[in-house]
Amino acid sequence: MQSILSPRLQYLSERGDLHQIFFSKKALDDFEIAQKNTMMSDENGGIILGIIEENSLYVESITSACVKDERARYAFLRQDEKHLEAWSSINSDSKGRIGYLGEWHSHPEKNPSPSKIDRKEWTKIRGELGAPLLFIIIGAETMYLEGIFKEHV
Numbered sequence: 001m002q003s004i005l006s007p008r009l010q011y012l013s014e015r016g017d018l019h020q021i022f023f024s025k026k027a028l029d030d031f032e033i034a035q036k037n038t039m040m041s042d043e044n045g046g047i048i049l050g051i052i053e054e055n056s057l058y059v060e061s062i063t064s065a066c067v068k069d070e071r072a073r074y075a076f077l078r079q080d081e082k083h084l085e086a087w088s089s090i091n092s093d094s095k096g097r098i099g100y101l102g103e104w105h106s107h108p109e110k111n112p113s114p115s116k117i118d119r120k121e122w123t124k125i126r127g128e129l130g131a132p133l134l135f136i137i138i139g140a141e142t143m144y145l146e147g148i149f150k151e152h153v
């Protein structure tokens with residue numbers, strides 16, 4: 001199967017700042033597993049963990065659905081505390097370098113786009129945590145990626 005992800009993405013903001021997103025091999029492998037299963041199983045999802053460095057985000061790893069998450073064919077609600085436990089243990093293992101970058105989940109469609117519920121949830125997270133943030137939806141053929149970056153004055 002062809003991978004839907006390239007390991008490095010670049011964006012220019014309206015002001016002309018260059019923003020880059022890099023993915024580790026491990027994170028790409030986990031996204032690829034989610035991609036393979038997305039048409040057959042309930043929605044999968046979790047948090048994105050990585051490093052923020054000036055205008056670049058480095059995705060180190062992701063968590064995937066755990067037992068206590070709410071999963072359905074067209075819904076994913078992250079509820080299992082294991083995601084947050086993984087975040088805090090990676091954070092302490094890396095001495096604070098690796099932290100929360102955002103959320104991901106899968107959709108059972110070829111070319112996914114965010115639902116109204118997704119938008120509502122992302123707006124809430126953005127209000128609580130602020131930029132930079134990364135929101136990813138994995139579909140069977142493409143991924144939807146939204147990066148929110150700080151504008152530099």
Ligand SMILES: [Zn+2]
Binds near residue numbers: 105106114115118
């Ligand atoms: Zn969704």
